[in-house]
Amino acid sequence: MSVRVRFAPSPTGFLHVGGVRTALYVWLFARHHGGTTVLRIEDTDTEREEAGAIEQIQRSLDWLGLDFDESPRVGGPHGPYLQSERSEHYQAAVDRLLAQGDAYRCYQTAEELEVARAEARQTDDPALPTRLHRDLTAEQIASFEAEGRPAVIRFRTPLEGETVIDDLVRGQVVFEHRLLGDTVLMRGGGRPTYQLANPLDDLAMGITHVIRGEDLLSSTPRQKLLVEALGGTFPQTAHLSMILGADKKRLSKRHGAASVEEFREAGYLPEALVNFLALCGWSWDGETELMSVAELIERFSLERVNPAPAVFDHEKLAWMNGQHLRALDAGAYTAALRRYLEDAGSPLADAARLDELVPVVQEKLGAFGEFDALVGSLLESREPDAESWQKLLNDEHAARILDAAIASLSALPAWTVENVESGLRAVCEELELKPRQAFLPIRIAIAGSTVAAGLYESIAFLGLEASLARLQHARAALADV
RNA sequence: GGCGCAUUCGUCUAGGGGCCUAGGACGCCGCCCUCUCACGGCGGUAGCACGGGUUCGAAUCCCGUAUGCGCUACCA
Numbered sequence: 001m002s003v004r005v006r007f008a009p010s011p012t013g014f015l016h017v018g019g020v021r022t023a024l025y026v027w028l029f030a031r032h033h034g035g036t037t038v039l040r041i042e043d044t045d046t047e048r049e050e051a052g053a054i055e056q057i058q059r060s061l062d063w064l065g066l067d068f069d070e071s072p073r074v075g076g077p078h079g080p081y082l083q084s085e086r087s088e089h090y091q092a093a094v095d096r097l098l099a100q101g102d103a104y105r106c107y108q109t110a111e112e113l114e115v116a117r118a119e120a121r122q123t124d125d126p127a128l129p130t131r132l133h134r135d136l137t138a139e140q141i142a143s144f145e146a147e148g149r150p151a152v153i154r155f156r157t158p159l160e161g162e163t164v165i166d167d168l169v170r171g172q173v174v175f176e177h178r179l180l181g182d183t184v185l186m187r188g189g190g191r192p193t194y195q196l197a198n199p200l201d202d203l204a205m206g207i208t209h210v211i212r213g214e215d216l217l218s219s220t221p222r223q224k225l226l227v228e229a230l231g232g233t234f235p236q237t238a239h240l241s242m243i244l245g246a247d248k249k250r251l252s253k254r255h256g257a258a259s260v261e262e263f264r265e266a267g268y269l270p271e272a273l274v275n276f277l278a279l280c281g282w283s284w285d286g287e288t289e290l291m292s293v294a295e296l297i298e299r300f301s302l303e304r305v306n307p308a309p310a311v312f313d314h315e316k317l318a319w320m321n322g323q324h325l326r327a328l329d330a331g332a333y334t335a336a337l338r339r340y341l342e343d344a345g346s347p348l349a350d351a352a353r354l355d356e357l358v359p360v361v362q363e364k365l366g367a368f369g370e371f372d373a374l375v376g377s378l379l380e381s382r383e384p385d386a387e388s389w390q391k392l393l394n395d396e397h398a399a400r401i402l403d404a405a406i407a408s409l410s411a412l413p414a415w416t417v418e419n420v421e422s423g424l425r426a427v428c429e430e431l432e433l434k435p436r437q438a439f440l441p442i443r444i445a446i447a448g449s450t451v452a453a454g455l456y457e458s459i460a461f462l463g464l465e466a467s468l469a470r471l472q473h474a475r476a477a478l479a480d481v
Numbered sequence: 482g483g484c485g486c487a488u489u490c491g492u493c494u495a496g497g498g499g500c501c502u503a504g505g506a507c508g509c510c511g512c513c514c515u516c517u518c519a520c521g522g523c524g525g526u527a528g529c530a531c532g533g534g535u536u537c538g539a540a541u542c543c544c545g546u547a548u549g550c551g552c553u554a555c556c557a
Binding site: 008045047048121174181188193194198214242250286322326366421434436439440444449452 | 482483484485486487488491492493494495496504505506507508515516517518519520521549550551552553554555556557
């Protein structure tokens, strides 16, 4: 039987790294086994739905390169895999369960339920409140109907026995039926709940492996019971651990960068994020860390997924991004950089000589987001950094250094990085200053900051004319002091 | 409260009875390289939650405790 897996987010907000990790594992598992990936939007709760969330989720998955074979994308060959468009399907299942006696109408009001729950909390049957209307008499039903009370549909969970889930990540997990309670399948308004829609769709779509977060582990026995009541076979499951913030709490917006979009905006490479997330709960041999997507696909297996929760480590991701960035060849680097600048709406995206800057920045950038600060001033003229400029003004040797640099650079036979270097070295010798001392004012004059790309490369990139103009401008500023 | 899951350096992890005086990586510290910032190189710091078993032998198996997380919704 070929593998069919799905990623089923609810459109309640952006895709955070925990969700992405799940999507990635689903995708890697499918690609590894030559299976099919399905994207299904679980929008049964219209209250919590957020406008634009579906598009944002899709955009994030696209950027990461996680392509889904069947998705609700407009114009796609399949779908619609929006649960909001599958109402008849759920209704039919509920009708059947009702007819079979595996489901029943429950007329409890919210208040009644709340009271019952509070009472049952301390007893040895905490699920009792969910089955108060399980065995209503015909008269009671008639009376509730006459009152015009809305009813929810509940599943008639067996009172005895237990369900064993043989999870691919966690092994056997046993759940007592008595403690499960009678799950609401259909809300008062006639819309299905997740507990109904999710397993039903997995069944209808022929899903073979359910790969999802551990938060859903306790729902699994209910869903298995439901599917079996419908005569179906429950898929294999793999429950992934949660991804936590530094405070060990479930990762959320409060933890800073948590959405894919934020990493994209900071100039992270999708393949770096993918690599990092793959290693967040899975490992290949415990040693190898830097892997391409192709390698991940080849090596991924659920057997090696770690059941323990993982804290999301921004620092390590940043390091890994730098590794991926430095591993790119010049052409790929230029393309990725330009794409980033375009995305960010930076005017630098149009710079014709972007490719010439690659060797200047590639060893230095941890993320493309740092590009502008490092070499933006080489591509367009900018106001120098005030603090740095003050250092230039306060430097007692600045004037003679700049004079010497101007003279030396003007006399270069050819404008190459090597010549610029020897020219500046000569300045140091002539003035009997150490490079670190002599280059400080030059750097500030050229780059507008004490922190910048390599000096020789920067000057070579700027060209004779522009370089001299900047040096002279700084020299003139000194004259005013 | 109940049920479930989890527990190896600060963090991600390797480890599935002797190969472990516990390996790798990020971070941190030190040194080197060096025109700033980085990169890079070398070295170092640091861990099997606790208590009982089982066994000749346990990080590895079992039980208990603790702690964390999840669920306990007409959220997913």
